[in-house]
Amino acid sequence: MEFDMLLKKKLYVTMLSFMVLLLGCGDKIKPGTTREVEKKVIKTAVTTATVIQQPFIYEAVGTVQARTSSTLSSKIMGAVKAINVREGDLVKKGDLLVMIDDRQVSAQLRKAEAALSEAKRSEMSVKSARDAAKATAKLASVTYKRYLKLMEEESASKQEFDEVEARFRQTQASLAQTEAIVEAADQRIQQAEAVVAAALIGKKDASVRAPYDGKVTAKMVDEGDLAAPGTPFFALEKEGVYCVALVLPEKHIQSIRLKQKIKIKIPSIQNRSFEGFVGRIDPSADPKSRTFRIRVALPEDKDIRSGMFARVEIPVGEAGMLLISSTAVVHEGQLTGIYLVDSHQLAHFRLIRIGRAFGDNVEVVSGLKDGTRYVVDPPPDLMDGVKVEDVS
Numbered sequence: 001m002e003f004d005m006l007l008k009k010k011l012y013v014t015m016l017s018f019m020v021l022l023l024g025c026g027d028k029i030k031p032g033t034t035r036e037v038e039k040k041v042i043k044t045a046v047t048t049a050t051v052i053q054q055p056f057i058y059e060a061v062g063t064v065q066a067r068t069s070s071t072l073s074s075k076i077m078g079a080v081k082a083i084n085v086r087e088g089d090l091v092k093k094g095d096l097l098v099m100i101d102d103r104q105v106s107a108q109l110r111k112a113e114a115a116l117s118e119a120k121r122s123e124m125s126v127k128s129a130r131d132a133a134k135a136t137a138k139l140a141s142v143t144y145k146r147y148l149k150l151m152e153e154e155s156a157s158k159q160e161f162d163e164v165e166a167r168f169r170q171t172q173a174s175l176a177q178t179e180a181i182v183e184a185a186d187q188r189i190q191q192a193e194a195v196v197a198a199a200l201i202g203k204k205d206a207s208v209r210a211p212y213d214g215k216v217t218a219k220m221v222d223e224g225d226l227a228a229p230g231t232p233f234f235a236l237e238k239e240g241v242y243c244v245a246l247v248l249p250e251k252h253i254q255s256i257r258l259k260q261k262i263k264i265k266i267p268s269i270q271n272r273s274f275e276g277f278v279g280r281i282d283p284s285a286d287p288k289s290r291t292f293r294i295r296v297a298l299p300e301d302k303d304i305r306s307g308m309f310a311r312v313e314i315p316v317g318e319a320g321m322l323l324i325s326s327t328a329v330v331h332e333g334q335l336t337g338i339y340l341v342d343s344h345q346l347a348h349f350r351l352i353r354i355g356r357a358f359g360d361n362v363e364v365v366s367g368l369k370d371g372t373r374y375v376v377d378p379p380p381d382l383m384d385g386v387k388v389e390d391v392s
Helices: 002-026 103-152 158-205 250-255
Strands: 041-044 046-048 050-066 069-073 078-083 096-100 207-209 214-219 232-237 242-249 261-266 272-281 291-297 309-325 330-332 335-341 347-358 361-366 373-375 387-390
Touching: 050 291, 078 103, 096 232, 103 158, 158 207, 242 250, 242 272, 242 309, 250 291, 250 309, 335 387
Parallel strands: 041 387
Antiparallel strands: 046 373, 050 242, 050 309, 069 232, 078 096, 096 207, 214 232, 242 291, 261 272, 261 309, 272 291, 309 361, 330 335, 335 347, 335 373, 347 361
């Protein structure tokens, strides 16, 4: 009984499947979803891809630096009394930035001035002694000459002449001695004047002023700190005058020269491009990295800041590149392609890989050959297989 029931069920399923199959075979299979290309002609510009000699660009990376920068440091010993600026402040040449306690240098100045006064009084004293020695020497000289004539006339004794001659020699020696003392006094005055000048400079150095117009980029001292000679106070940069510091491999050093115009891009300010020039090339290479340090001067611009990252495009030769108009490139998601035109004037979409941009053109790295015809600016209704009429 159960066997008969199972057999009938299997037979029913088999007949049902057969009927479904017959119904499916009886219907006509519909065509695919591919749209049939419309029989129309699209008028558009067509051109031929050609290899063009373009400068080969070596892209170096560098850092924006101020062309003129300074670290202002202390020249004297003393406590910092006042600080008048902070980071980011703009300063003018001569502005007072830091005040250092000048009591010590003021005391040294007073001491030097006192020593100078003493040296001048001493000079006056020795000059008076020199004048007296000159008068005595002059009298002794006249007496000596008179006794010479008397000796020739045998009117004076030998003893008298010897005494006169001895006094003459003695006065001459005294005069020479006083002249030397006066000269030494003059030198002491010069030394005292030098000490006074140094003390005046020390007193002036107690006030640290801006050496040029610029911006304070760093502050390394606080009020109350003890400053010693060489203690850094501020980092100062001349505002608006920057350059890009980079290193160039030695194999490219022959391709660059001073005053050569260079293109620079700074990504942090909307990838803006600037035209600078080579301002400095180090005369020798780094023996470890085999590179030369280069400075490329930037034009003045309010958006440029020290420390920014920059890309520098340096022409180091020429190379053949396959360039096409950038308007010919069609973007489909993450893919890029162009419409090629065959000998039958039919458009065919071809995937390509693009490289760098050169103005209105773009480099094709792969997917296109020299001499291939392509649509310059594909219209929106252009599809694969559509006939194209060249109107260029």
